[in-house]
Amino acid sequence: MRHRYAEAKEAFVDEINVDEYIELEGSRRAYAQLEHSLEKSTKMVLLYGRPGTGKTLLLSRLFRQYHHQKDLHFFETPTGSRREFYGRLFSVFTSKPLPQKTQVNFETLVEFGKKIKEKRQIIILVDEAQMYPPELLEEIRILSDTGSIKFVISLHKTSDEDLVAKQHFQSRIWESIELNNASPDELKAYVYKRLFFKGLEELATGFRRGHFSRIHRWTGGNFRECNKLLYTLFELYEYYDQHAPHRIEYGKISTKLLEMAAIKTGMIHV
Amino acid sequence: MYDIDALEQSWKRYRRKRLLAYGVGAVLVLAAGAGLLYFLKDRITLTAYDENRSRPKVGEHRDRAGASKGPGQSVAANVPVRSGGVLAPTVPSLTPSDSPVRERPKHDAESKEEMLSSSSPAESAEPKKPKMTIIVSDRQGHTLSSGGSGTPAVKLKVTEAQNRQVVRQIEKRFRVTRDYDDAIYLAKHYYRKHQYKKAEYWAMQANTIDSTQEESWMLFGKAKAKRGMRADALKVLQAYYDRTGSMRVKDLIDRIRKGKSY
Numbered sequence: 001m002r003h004r005y006a007e008a009k010e011a012f013v014d015e016i017n018v019d020e021y022i023e024l025e026g027s028r029r030a031y032a033q034l035e036h037s038l039e040k041s042t043k044m045v046l047l048y049g050r051p052g053t054g055k056t057l058l059l060s061r062l063f064r065q066y067h068h069q070k071d072l073h074f075f076e077t078p079t080g081s082r083r084e085f086y087g088r089l090f091s092v093f094t095s096k097p098l099p100q101k102t103q104v105n106f107e108t109l110v111e112f113g114k115k116i117k118e119k120r121q122i123i124i125l126v127d128e129a130q131m132y133p134p135e136l137l138e139e140i141r142i143l144s145d146t147g148s149i150k151f152v153i154s155l156h157k158t159s160d161e162d163l164v165a166k167q168h169f170q171s172r173i174w175e176s177i178e179l180n181n182a183s184p185d186e187l188k189a190y191v192y193k194r195l196f197f198k199g200l201e202e203l204a205t206g207f208r209r210g211h212f213s214r215i216h217r218w219t220g221g222n223f224r225e226c227n228k229l230l231y232t233l234f235e236l237y238e239y240y241d242q243h244a245p246h247r248i249e250y251g252k253i254s255t256k257l258l259e260m261a262a263i264k265t266g267m268i269h270v
Numbered sequence: 271m272y273d274i275d276a277l278e279q280s281w282k283r284y285r286r287k288r289l290l291a292y293g294v295g296a297v298l299v300l301a302a303g304a305g306l307l308y309f310l311k312d313r314i315t316l317t318a319y320d321e322n323r324s325r326p327k328v329g330e331h332r333d334r335a336g337a338s339k340g341p342g343q344s345v346a347a348n349v350p351v352r353s354g355g356v357l358a359p360t361v362p363s364l365t366p367s368d369s370p371v372r373e374r375p376k377h378d379a380e381s382k383e384e385m386l387s388s389s390s391p392a393e394s395a396e397p398k399k400p401k402m403t404i405i406v407s408d409r410q411g412h413t414l415s416s417g418g419s420g421t422p423a424v425k426l427k428v429t430e431a432q433n434r435q436v437v438r439q440i441e442k443r444f445r446v447t448r449d450y451d452d453a454i455y456l457a458k459h460y461y462r463k464h465q466y467k468k469a470e471y472w473a474m475q476a477n478t479i480d481s482t483q484e485e486s487w488m489l490f491g492k493a494k495a496k497r498g499m500r501a502d503a504l505k506v507l508q509a510y511y512d513r514t515g516s517m518r519v520k521d522l523i524d525r526i527r528k529g530k531s532y
Contacts, residue, residue: 239274260281264272270284 004250005241008203009234011194014227018060022193024186027054030179034062034152037175038070038123043144045152049179052224055154058179059125062152072123078131085136089143092122106139113146122149129153181221188212190223191230206253214258218267225267233261450479450486457489461496469493484516491519495526 023031030047037045049055056076063074073092079085086104091097093112098104116122129137144151157178182190191212195204219225236257240248248254262268437459444452457472473490476483487510495503504526511519525532 236272236274236277239272243274256281259284260277263280263284264277268284270280270287 003238003241005234005238007198008195008200009231009238011198011200012227012231012234014224014231016057016060018057018064020194020197021057021061022190022197024182024189026180026182026186027058030177031058031061033175033177034058037152037177038062038066038072038150040175042175043147043150044141045150045175045177046155047152047177047179048155048157050157050181050222052222053179053181054223055179056127059127059152059154063125070123071120072125074125074127076127078128082133082136082139085132089124092124110142110146113143113148117146117148120148123152124149125152125154127154128156130156182216182223182226183221184212184216187216187219187221187226190226191215194230202251203253206251208253211253211255211258214255214262218262225265228265229258229261229267232264233258236261236264444475448479450476450483453479454483454486454489457486457493461489461493464496466493466496470497484510484514484519488519488522491522491526492532495532500526 034045034047047055047058059074060076063072066072067074073088075085075088079088083103086106086109087098089109090104093109093116126132126140132140140151140153143149188207191207192204195201215226215229219229233253237248240257241250248257259268263270437456440452440456443449444456453472453476457469457476459469460466460472461469470490470493473486473493476486477490480486487507491503491507491510494500494506504523507519507523507526510516511523522532524530
């Protein structure tokens with residue numbers, strides 16, 4: 001028999017699931033900007049924000065919605081080497097995988113990009129761009145200058161990574177979109193919607209206003225942290241439900257358990 | 271699965287720390303509040319005192335005519351005196367300036383207290399004044415106070431120097447006015463100062479003006495007894511008692527006879 005808190009726990013598994021995309025005010029605005037930037041003749045679009053603000057999910061959703069309509073490609077995971085990256089670009093250009101034991105010449109790629117400028121408008125979504133080596137970022141910039149490839153680059157917003165963005169892309173970036181952490185109200189809406197998706201309205205309404213204040217304070221409005229906290233919370237509930245059911249009340253979220261989850265996840269230091 | 275026991279222990283520690291923090295916070299807030307209150311209270315009192323010094327508005331309503339009182343009662347009887355203070359007039363409330371009582375001449379007993387509590391009588395005719403407490407201090411700084419407890423107190427302070435000056439003024443004025451209140455006031459003043467000869471003199475003056483007032487008889491008798499002339503004192507008081515049957519005088523006679531304090 002499936003446990004009643006297991007569903008709730010799974011609602012907060014931190015994975016990119018476009019089907020369960022939750023539209024909040026901040027992300028809705030960012031998505032609208034992204035959509036609009038796809039139509040413009042910009043060379044590069046920078047999407048940045050702190051880890052866990054939903055950049056990858058936003059790019060995934062964009063890719064899912066437009067990859068049939070546009071020449072849109074998504075480099076979801078960072079490549080470990082330049083060869084691998086150019087192999088992917090080769091596949092984008094030719095729709096064929098890069099043959100074994102062959103290398104792509106960067107100058108050839110640039111020339112190819114210039115040739116197809118009038119024929120194709122390729123859009124490449126690059127996630128976790130902060131993990132690319134600086135030389136590669138410089139080459140991405142040069143490729144964007146050919147006018148045939150538009151890069152939508154997702155970056156973590158840290159002081160160092162901001163520098164990376166500035167150094168390599170500042171002159172080429174025509175559009176810059178920032179994703180912020182959720183406000184308390186947005187976080188509340190996020191938790192509700194996550195639980196509603198799983199049909200756990202009773203649990204969702206078991207949270208009190210003070211709980212959301214705490215969650216927001218501990219997580220800083222970060223969705224990933226929020227997922228971690230609530231996953232742990234429902235895992236604790238699952239444990240108590242199995243071993244000491246008299247100590248919990250279904251339909252009501254206990255502040256004690258919420259604090260215990262925060263201690264467990266390191267959000268509260270004892 | 272987690273080590274729930276350890277986690278619960280951690281939570282209890284966290285809870286204790288948080289409660290402690292709240293407790294400390296509450297104590298700090300209370301202390302700050304108390305400090306602020308103390309500071310503000312001092313400032314309010316000082317402001318009221320300053321205002322009072324510049325604009326004295328003491329008023330008192332006394333029914334000296336005594337129409338509703340018995341023959342044994344007098345105005346001065348309504349002014350309780352404590353042995354530690356120089357002067358302790360009780361002013362239960364202020365009478366607004368538009369009251370007819372305020373129209374009485376300055377030589378009334380009320381005017382003496384006004385003079386004692388202020389240096390500019392011309393300004394005393396201020397309209398509407400809240401209830402106030404009058405605090406009178408003696409040389410040692412002991413104070414007497416009166417007035418409502420629920421209303422903000424306005425404190426008056428009368429110094430000894432001011433008092434002597436006023437007494438001299440009243441004595442001077444008495445030659446012209448021949449006012450009973452002036453005389454009885456002076457008698458009481460000197461009695462409190464243990465100047466019994468002067469007290470006897472002024473009690474006699476008051477009695478001469480109005481021989482129906484019990485206060486003047488009692489003061490005369492007490493002053494005389496204090497000077498060692500108990501027989502004379504008893505004789506005078508007995509004569510008054512025989513005439514009026516006043517229980518207060520009877521009590522005073524008994525006390526003097528038995529050597530009790532009075």
